[in-house]
Amino acid sequence: MASVLIVYYSRSGNTKAMAGSVAQGAEEAGAQVTVKKVSEASPDDLIAADAVIFGSPTYYGLPAPKLLDFIEKSVRYHGRLEGKVGGAFASSANVGGGNETTVIALIQALLIHGFIVQGNPSGDHYGPVSVGKPDARVEGQCRELGSRVAKLASRLKT
Amino acid sequence: MASVLIVYYSRSGNTKAMAGSVAQGAEEAGAQVTVKKVSEASPDDLIAADAVIFGSPTYYGLPAPKLLDFIEKSVRYHGRLEGKVGGAFASSANVGGGNETTVIALIQALLIHGFIVQGNPSGDHYGPVSVGKPDARVEGQCRELGSRVAKLASRLKT
């Protein structure tokens, strides 16, 4: 059984709701899931997890500084996270408002840590994006991400 | 009066429709506008224009190869396009389907030619994106891009 850690920052609650759907998808796929606000997460948590998924609103086309601050602090474990599975999701106020670039930014950070990231050939390819409050489509994409990451982490664990 | 060239590739007609709205916005702002399918455009056309706007559907998160082929051929004028005004727009099948990364890819190409690119603080920040057939929101964003580019080119021309 793979362990999946979801670390998110949320102000309006939209990203938090997405985190909940991602968690549900990962649990349904058989993972042991932990969901943490970034203010309650420690870089130590990354070591214990088989997979890590980051979620953030879009601030000027990029993840929230508080989440990036957490990622910067994780440098103390640089190299030790190699081979874990990663994923990302984002919310924004508008279509074309920077949510894809936010997801790509998080994927770049994961790749630099040596994480393994899988895309999705249908729907939101890089990771789920919500324009405003998550609707049924976004919820489905989020569950799909959780499931995809959990299954890949499980395959790689054995 | 600034001259604005719009070069696009379109298969379904969605990007072509966006090009029409961009042209309308540029004309309303007082520019002399030329709209060309990429198959009918020549890199020579770039030399004559004060501003160039590229439009493309999203193929695997990137602009259509036919448009990139045109941009590659424009290397013969590398350096001579410096200081012109540029802009970009894209269409895709889905939200999160790569249209932002397509617009950013076109902006990167424009910057490498030395173009001057302005973002939009409201709406589609990097450039207009349409998910499927352009609706009234997208049409407005496209007119806005045309107007923005035309006005900046006009200011820089004097």
Add this chain to the structure above:
Amino acid sequence: MASVLIVYYSRSGNTKAMAGSVAQGAEEAGAQVTVKKVSEASPDDLIAADAVIFGSPTYYGLPAPKLLDFIEKSVRYHGRLEGKVGGAFASSANVGGGNETTVIALIQALLIHGFIVQGNPSGDHYGPVSVGKPDARVEGQCRELGSRVAKLASRLKT
């Protein structure tokens, strides 16, 4: 034993040389390796491979149109490549000349196909980049990419 396909485009020979080093690394890791110029590759080749690595020079911050044309043609197998392992490398004329954005563009395309991509915590994080002719550093990074992709494909095959 995992099969690794390397598809590249090269004009000056720099990207071809990188492809050779990537192939060497994959072979040393025990993979069965095929190296093809994009002009000799068919999208059918992608189906047979357990892993695919794309290499390209940097044209206006993006991969060569001929390689993107190949990727566009691979749409006929969209969804069927899901779960394969992917990687990318690029060459450019200058530091800051767009080779990172070229590698990221190829990774985006791989993710949209549903590929699994791993970053490298040391050296060239997203994938190897060469400024001009590959030197010993670049050769090492390329072998590392080949080895990394081959090992991950092998783990996922069993």
Add this chain to the structure above:
Amino acid sequence: MASVLIVYYSRSGNTKAMAGSVAQGAEEAGAQVTVKKVSEASPDDLIAADAVIFGSPTYYGLPAPKLLDFIEKSVRYHGRLEGKVGGAFASSANVGGGNETTVIALIQALLIHGFIVQGNPSGDHYGPVSVGKPDARVEGQCRELGSRVAKLASRLKT
């Protein structure tokens, strides 16, 4: 005479040295230049400047959280910075270590504020990048950025 504000974050001193070269280039082009560490800058400073240039080391492929925190705080002036000239530069430990993606991330943030950004057809296209301590090549690229931004801001001011 245009006013150019340079805001940077630096830990090792490499980005600070780049900021100095950018300032020199802007001054030589006739601008009135202010250079501030991000810890000493206020979003209010952005209002007064005709042009703003951001510089940062590369942390996980992205700008330093402290600089992004500053940019997030600038949201109070969202819309009021539209039409100013912008630019970006970055330092990193390695080639392929994320400095291009850091510059692109800063350009994205600038575009979302409505800034006007120009690329450089020779050298470091998106903005200067230094691998380790800035050498003569990097110093030249930095002066070039300062000069380019100052001249464009001056043209747009009249």
